[in-house]
Amino acid sequence: AKKTEMGEKLVTIFIDGREVQVPDGVTILEACKMEKIHIPTLCYMEGLSSWGGCRICVVEVEGQPNLVASCVTPVREGMKIRTVSKKVREARKTNLELLLSNHPLDCQLCDRNGSCELQELAYEFGVREIRFQGERKTYEVDQSSPSVKRDANRCILCGRCVRTCAEVQTVFAIDFANRSFDTIISPSLGLPLGQSVCVNCGQCILSCPTGALSEVSHIEMVWDAIEDPDKFVILQTAPAIRVS
Ligand code: FES
Structure with a gap:
């Protein structure tokens, strides 16, 4: 051979x-x-x-x-x-449409607009309308972490963040939870990310193909902290704010 x-x-x-x-x-x-x-x-x-x-x-x-x-x-x-x-081609497009059928379509409001792999594929496959209508998930956006904003509504359950956290960072802060339609990627016991073992490395943000995980806007945090002085404690643990 x-x-x-x-x-x-x-x-x-x-x-x-x-x-x-x-x-x-x-x-x-x-x-x-x-x-x-x-x-x-x-x-x-x-x-x-x-x-x-x-x-x-x-x-x-x-x-x-x-x-x-x-x-x-x-x-x-x-x-x-x-x-x-x-x-x-038809199978790939159908699978894509199924993912989009349970995904917000407000790309203009999403942090990843223009750099979203799901959006790019939708263009590539010429998806113009969603044939599949049905129940959509609705979760509160998790803003408890000083560095990672977690919007489970935008999550397509690809699991790249879970594997990055476990296999690359060996932190194991997040994993799949629940089953079927209720499946979600979450810290254990459904805790907010800010109360989990997450070390704020941000690697999961880099591996997320959509806007489900994104960087916390520190400008917003500064405004929050001005309104609520208790939040200064969180600010001190956040990664350095770059002033340019
Ligand atoms: Fe192969 Fe998702 S099943 S890339």
Whole structure:
């Protein structure tokens, strides 16, 4: 069998009809990245474990009755993959619409307007209306932390923040809680973030694809503190305010 320079075994696969050789054991998504083939993703993030939750990255694999999530499906010898087909595009778009059906559509008011991965995908897939109407979650915005604002209404449950907090920072301040429609990412016991073991590192903000986690505006905090002197205590624990 062929091997890479590092001694890894290579397998031959076919992506959109093109024969390529990739290291054995990589996922379809990783193989496509190596071949510069774009596959949209949401819950996948380089450097974190993958769990295949959002199903935006689905592809067709010959012989498989259902589409597979490319971020969690390893390649195997002779695999024939289709990354662009009507079926694939429709499934990705439907999954996206389902996420948007339970997401606020007030992008203009969101901190991440213009840098939101969900918004970018909606443009990419030409989503102009939401076909699925139904109950929407409504949570109070958690502003208890001196550094992280948590708006669960904007959360798409990709879990990137949970994995960043656990796998990169080893803090374990947040996790999935509840089930089904009530699933939420929250500190344990449903406590506000400000009362959790969060260390205010802000890494979860960087991994969040939407406006669910964002930086606390220190200007707003200063105004709050002026109105309520008790809040100066919180201000002293907040990261330094940059004055430019
Ligand atoms: Fe693969 Fe979310 S990116 S399932």
